[in-house]
Amino acid sequence: MTVTHPKGFKAAGVAAGLKASGNPDVALVINEGPDYTAAGVFTGNRVKAAPVLWSQQVLKGGVIRAVVLNSGGANACTGSQGFRDTHSTAEHTAAVLRTTKKLMIGPGDIAVCSTGLIGELLPMDKLLPGVNAAVKALAADGGERAAEAIMTTDTVAKNAVAQRDGWSVGGIAKGAGMLAPALATMLVVITTDASADNETLDAALRAATRVTFDRIDADGCMSTNDTVLLLASGASDRQPTLAELTAAVTEVCHDLAQQLIADAEGATKHIAIEVAGAASEADAVQVGRTVAGNNLVKTAFFGNDPNWGRILAAVGTTSAAFEPDRIDVAINGVWVCKNGAAAEDRAKVDLSKRDVRVTINLHEGEMNATIWTTDLSHAYVHENSAYSS
Amino acid sequence: MTVTHPKGFKAAGVAAGLKASGNPDVALVINEGPDYTAAGVFTGNRVKAAPVLWSQQVLKGGVIRAVVLNSGGANACTGSQGFRDTHSTAEHTAAVLRTTKKLMIGPGDIAVCSTGLIGELLPMDKLLPGVNAAVKALAADGGERAAEAIMTTDTVAKNAVAQRDGWSVGGIAKGAGMLAPALATMLVVITTDASADNETLDAALRAATRVTFDRIDADGCMSTNDTVLLLASGASDRQPTLAELTAAVTEVCHDLAQQLIADAEGATKHIAIEVAGAASEADAVQVGRTVAGNNLVKTAFFGNDPNWGRILAAVGTTSAAFEPDRIDVAINGVWVCKNGAAAEDRAKVDLSKRDVRVTINLHEGEMNATIWTTDLSHAYVHENSAYSS
Numbered sequence: 001m002t003v004t005h006p007k008g009f010k011a012a013g014v015a016a017g018l019k020a021s022g023n024p025d026v027a028l029v030i031n032e033g034p035d036y037t038a039a040g041v042f043t044g045n046r047v048k049a050a051p052v053l054w055s056q057q058v059l060k061g062g063v064i065r066a067v068v069l070n071s072g073g074a075n076a077c078t079g080s081q082g083f084r085d086t087h088s089t090a091e092h093t094a095a096v097l098r099t100t101k102k103l104m105i106g107p108g109d110i111a112v113c114s115t116g117l118i119g120e121l122l123p124m125d126k127l128l129p130g131v132n133a134a135v136k137a138l139a140a141d142g143g144e145r146a147a148e149a150i151m152t153t154d155t156v157a158k159n160a161v162a163q164r165d166g167w168s169v170g171g172i173a174k175g176a177g178m179l180a181p182a183l184a185t186m187l188v189v190i191t192t193d194a195s196a197d198n199e200t201l202d203a204a205l206r207a208a209t210r211v212t213f214d215r216i217d218a219d220g221c222m223s224t225n226d227t228v229l230l231l232a233s234g235a236s237d238r239q240p241t242l243a244e245l246t247a248a249v250t251e252v253c254h255d256l257a258q259q260l261i262a263d264a265e266g267a268t269k270h271i272a273i274e275v276a277g278a279a280s281e282a283d284a285v286q287v288g289r290t291v292a293g294n295n296l297v298k299t300a301f302f303g304n305d306p307n308w309g310r311i312l313a314a315v316g317t318t319s320a321a322f323e324p325d326r327i328d329v330a331i332n333g334v335w336v337c338k339n340g341a342a343a344e345d346r347a348k349v350d351l352s353k354r355d356v357r358v359t360i361n362l363h364e365g366e367m368n369a370t371i372w373t374t375d376l377s378h379a380y381v382h383e384n385s386a387y388s389s
Numbered sequence: 390m391t392v393t394h395p396k397g398f399k400a401a402g403v404a405a406g407l408k409a410s411g412n413p414d415v416a417l418v419i420n421e422g423p424d425y426t427a428a429g430v431f432t433g434n435r436v437k438a439a440p441v442l443w444s445q446q447v448l449k450g451g452v453i454r455a456v457v458l459n460s461g462g463a464n465a466c467t468g469s470q471g472f473r474d475t476h477s478t479a480e481h482t483a484a485v486l487r488t489t490k491k492l493m494i495g496p497g498d499i500a501v502c503s504t505g506l507i508g509e510l511l512p513m514d515k516l517l518p519g520v521n522a523a524v525k526a527l528a529a530d531g532g533e534r535a536a537e538a539i540m541t542t543d544t545v546a547k548n549a550v551a552q553r554d555g556w557s558v559g560g561i562a563k564g565a566g567m568l569a570p571a572l573a574t575m576l577v578v579i580t581t582d583a584s585a586d587n588e589t590l591d592a593a594l595r596a597a598t599r600v601t602f603d604r605i606d607a608d609g610c611m612s613t614n615d616t617v618l619l620l621a622s623g624a625s626d627r628q629p630t631l632a633e634l635t636a637a638v639t640e641v642c643h644d645l646a647q648q649l650i651a652d653a654e655g656a657t658k659h660i661a662i663e664v665a666g667a668a669s670e671a672d673a674v675q676v677g678r679t680v681a682g683n684n685l686v687k688t689a690f691f692g693n694d695p696n697w698g699r700i701l702a703a704v705g706t707t708s709a710a711f712e713p714d715r716i717d718v719a720i721n722g723v724w725v726c727k728n729g730a731a732a733e734d735r736a737k738v739d740l741s742k743r744d745v746r747v748t749i750n751l752h753e754g755e756m757n758a759t760i761w762t763t764d765l766s767h768a769y770v771h772e773n774s775a776y777s778s
Contacts, residue, residue, distance in 0.1 A: 047705030047713045047729070077701050079714065079730035118698025119731050221685045221699075222706045295684070295765075296610045296773055303774030309507025310610075312466050316436030317611045324436045325468065340436070341468035342508050376684075376774075381767050384685055385692030 002143030002159035005170040006193035008032050008233025011142035013149030016130025018072025018116075018123060024149035026130035027069040028093070029172075029189050030138060035234030036109070038064035039201035041209050043226035049076030049118075050083040052225060054090065055111040062198050064231055065109040067189055068093050068134075069150050070127055071174070073116040076224040085122050086112050092128050096135045113187045113227045115152055115174060147172035150187050153265055153383060160255035162248040167194045167236035169248040173256040186213065186260060188228040190252055195234035196245055204246040205230045212253035215285070216261050216372045217292045228253075261372045266379030269301045271356040272370050279365040283320035287360060288371030290318050298376035301356055306349035308337045315360065322362045330359040391532030391548035394559040395582035397421050397622025401526035402538030405519025407461025407505070407512060413538035415519035416458040417482070418561075418578050419527060424623030425498070427453035428590035430598050432615035438465030439475040440501040441614060447479075447500045451587050453620050454498040456578055457482050457523075458539050459516060460563070462505040465613040474511050475501050481517050485524045502576045502616045504541055504563060536561035539576050542654055542772060549644035551637040556583045556625035558637040562645040575602065575649060577617040579641055584623035585634055593635040594619045601642035604674070605650050605761045606681045617642075650761045655768030658690045660745040661759050668754040672709035676749060677760030679707045687765035690745055695738035697726045704749065711751045719748040 004011050011029045018025040040059045042052050058064060068089055075082045090107040097103040114122065137145070147157035151174050158173040175186030196204070209228055230249065240248070262270055273291050278284035291297055294314040300307035308329045315327060329337035334349045336342070374380075393400050400418045407414040429448045431441050447453060457478055464471045479496040486492040503511065526534070536546035540563050547562040564575030585593070598617055619638065629637070651659055662680050667673035680686055683703040689696035697718045704716060718726035723738045725731070763769075 045702060045705040046707075046711075047701050074698075077698050077713075077726065077729055077731070079728065082730070118696075118702060119726070121731075221683055221702070224698075224702050224705060294610055295769075299770050299773035302770065305774065307507075309463075309466050309613075312436050313434060313507060313610065313613050316434040316613060318435075322435075324466075337466065337508070339468065340466055341471070342466070342510075376770060378767050378770050380684075381688050381691065381765060381770055384688035385694065385765075 001161045002147060003029055003170045003172045003189055003191045004141055004143035005161045006168045006191045006233065008193050008235030009191045010138040010140055011146040012134040012137035012139060013142065013145035014130055014133040014137055016133065017126040018070055024145065025070055025072040026127065026134050027146035027149035028066065028134040028138060029146055030066040031064065031231045031233050033233055035195055035232055036063045036065050037196060037198050037201055037232045039198060039205040039230045041205060041228045043223055045222045045224050047077065047224050049074050049114060049225040050078060050086040051075055051112040051114045052227060053083065054086045055113065055227060058108060058111045061108055063109045064111050064229060065105045066093060066097065067111045067113060067229055068131060069113040069187055071115050071150050071152050073114060073120060073122045074118045074225050075114040075122050076118040078121050081121060085124055088124065089127060089131065093131050096132055100135055111229055115150060115187055115225055118224060143170065143172060150174040155263055158256050158259040160252045162251040164248055167192065167238040167240065169252045171252040171256050173260060175260045186226055188256060190230045190249060192232050193234065193236035194232055194245060195237065195239045196232050200242050200245060201230050201232055203242055204249045207246045208250040208253040212250060212257040215370065216257050217289060258372065261374060264374040265383045266377045267374035268354065268377050269356050269375040270354050271301060271358065271373050271375065273373060274357065274359045274368065274370045275362065276359065276368040277361040277363045277365060278367040279321040281367045281369055284367050284369035285371070286318050287315055287320045287362065288369055290314050291360065292371045292373035295376055301351065302375040302377045304351040306331045306336055306346045306351060311358065311360065312337065312340065320362065321364045326363045328361040332357055390550045391536060392418055392559045392561045392578055392580045393529055393532035394550045395557045395580045395622065397582050397624030398580045399527040399529055400531035400535040401523040401528060402531065402534035403519055403522040403526055405522065406515040407459055413534065414459055414461040415516065415523050416535035416538035417455065417523040417527060418535055419455040420453065420620045420622050422622055424584055424621055425452045425454050426585060426587050426590055426621045428587060428594040428619045430594060430617045432612055434611045434613050436466065436613050438463050438503060438614040439467060439471040440464055440503045441616060442472065443475045443479065444500040444502065444616060447497060450497055452498045453500050453618060454494045455482060455486065456500045456502060456618055457520060458502040458576055460504050460539050460541050462503060462509060462511045463507045463614050464503040464511050465507040467510050470510060474513055477513065478516060478520065482520050485521055489524055500618055504539065504576055504614055507613060532559065532561060539563040543652055545652055547645050547648040549641045551640040553629070553637055556581065556627040556629065558641045560641040560645050562649060564649045575615055577645060579619045579638060581621050582623065582625035583621055583634060584626065584628045585621050589631050589634060590619050590621055592631055593638045596635045597639040597642040601639060601646040604759065605646050606678060647761065650763060653763040654772045655766045656763035657743065657766050658745050658764040659743050660690060660747065660762050660764065662762060663746065663748045663757065663759045664751065665748060665757040666750040666752045666754060667756040668710040670756045670758055673756050673758035674760065675707050676704055676709045676751065677758055679703050680749065681760045681762035684765055691764040691766045693740040695720045695725055695735045695740060700747065700749065701726065701729065709751065710753045715752045717750040721746055
């Protein structure tokens with residue numbers, strides 16, 4: 001139920017000593033073909049880590065045959081040495097695959113992903129031996145070990161699969177903080193044994209991330225390293241339509257995105273902000289993101305407080321079409337606000353459970369969108385103040 | 390050293406029972422002239438509290454002769470009844486001033502400000518008797534009591550004065566959370582005994598708030614009730630130039646804004662984000678606000694962690710002109726980042742004191758701006774999750 005579920009892929013996860021804990025920290029996913037088509041989406045942050053700049057170049061070549069990933073260091077804000085280190089990692093991986101597996105893969109077909117502390121050079125003396133070990137450990141059932149090796153503050157590894165008749169899509173993901181609009185601090189590798197050209201893969205991946213990873217927000221902070229890669233092996237010999245492929249990739253992305261939010265740093269609530277009655281989808285997304293990102297809304301939910309006034313105050317900072325005296329807000333199905341003012345008794349709202357559903361009806365149109373977020377808890381503050389991460 | 394320092398003003402603060410604590414909660418400031426010119430700036434939030442809508446109307450008339458303020462309830466998201474309550478408050482104040490003080494002031498010349506929980510109607514049965522008491526208590530030295538009566542989660546009352554030769558500017562303020570770009574959750578009343586027409590007052594006030602209240606951000610949350618009023622009595626018979634008036638009003642606004650940040654909910658740090666070398670002032674402000682609003686930056690400072698990588702990641706989300714490999718960052722004078730990568734040893738940064746200074750040089754031009762903010766602490770989460778406020 002992971003990235004090695006689709007045919008044509010092998011993976012590995014090993015401990016190379018990048019993490020002080022001794023936990024696995026180097027992962028490798030390889031595509032054994034017969035196809036090597038690929039697509040990718042990357043962080044919107046203008047401060048991009050070296051591996052993001054590298055992998056964007058790789059993708060321009062239209063082929064990804066392997067992905068090397070490491071936790072224990074983001075290799076972001078590391079200057080030209082950081083980029084040389086990423087380049088060396090790809091070259092070293094290509095060399096080891098050639099000498100030990102007789103796989104002829106150019107370094108320019110190897111994507112690199114890193115996650116961890118920003119601003120420090122990677123310990124290449126540990127990473128490169130880790131690549132050797134990962135190549136040795138490559139296995140047709142290695143996906144879950146790869147998922148473990150990319151964890152940072154994640155408490156559980158994230159794996160997902162969408163099974164279709166004769167073909168499938170699989171994925172792994174990491175990400176627990178810095179989850180924000182336009183991707184999260186996350187590394188995601190998605191595989192499929194379907195056969196599809198690069199344009200089809202790109203269209204399917206963009207459609208999927210737009211309504212999944214782009215709609216989660218844990219703390220409003222956009223990472224330097226976000227990467228989502230989709231690799232197709234064609235090993236199933238099936239060629240789904242774009243719609244079929246999009247649906248399967250979206251299923252995997254949605255599953256992984258929900259796992260990310262469920263495991264977000266310090267979260268005690270898993271909150272869906274449903275915006276309905278918007279004049280446009282963009283309005284619905286803007287309102288949802290703004291409410292999801294509001295610290296006063298987030299602390300209120302941590303305190304089990306159905307504080308709809310803070311929700312309205314957040315909506316008021318958007319440029320979406322709405323009239324303040326026409327907005328309705330429900331929390332877990334109780335319409336605490338109608339026409340912009342108090343309605344049902346807020347005491348009726350049960351916030352004792354982890355899942356919370358906020359519904360905001362703008363009464364301006366027919367469009368809607370849901371953004372998923374978390375509360376802002378003591379544990380979030382603790383986790384992000386106690387450690388450099 | 391408060392709003393009654395300039396000649397021509399009286400003020401009062403009384404306890405009317407709006408606050409469960411029994412602390413003062415109704416304030417009144419009156420301008421005895423001979424001039425009654427005024428200016429005001431209000432929240433940019435599109436969900437505006439009833440008193441904001443009312444006071445904006447009052448200001449259109451060009452005259453403010455009195456300001457009634459209450460804590461213990463924001464009168465925001467309270468529908469048409471909320472607006473009627475604000476209107477009644479102004480009418481009642483006018484009637485009491487007429488009957489007990491022989492002051493002939495129309496309700497349309499009385500501004501109203503409210504602060505407290507959003508979404509609940511004000512207890513008019515307590516507020517109106519509070520107005521009676523406040524009128525009785527009006528005194529030429531009542532400014533500090535007025536400052537106390539508008540406190541919510543503030544731990545200290547905020548007063549300020551700028552003394553000039555023969556004239557002065559005084560002010561009071563409240564605000565401890567919901568402090569964000571384009572004003573904060575704050576009510577501010579500024580007085581001067583200078584003589585100035587409405588246009589001059591408006592120009593001075595806008596110039597002052599643009600570089601003071603608009604440049605503080607405690608938690609990125611914009612309030613429904615923000616109001617800054619400037620009232621001129623002309624009682625000094627002095628007529629400063631626009632530049633002189635702007636300088637004095639800016640001095641008072643800066644003083645009050647720094648008091649707001651110093652007293653922000655749960656803050657353990659008082660952080661100045663200085664952005665230099667920007668291509669435009671707008672770029673500098675955008676970068677400063679974005680860094681100031683980033684939860685990962687804020688939690689890092691709570692943890693005394695000079696995590697410059699998070700600062701760069703925040704800068705990267707802006708649209709300001711910059712090249713990632715040319716940014717320098719200093720924390721308390723230590724240049725931990727040069728050209729977008731690690732430079733001086735971060736261990737040299739001393740974060741043991743409350744005041745923190747972050748300097749970001751974009752190396753794109755000559756413009757600069759400073760944004761003041763706070764850290765994100767356990768106490769902030771506690772204060773905003775434990776109580777509906």
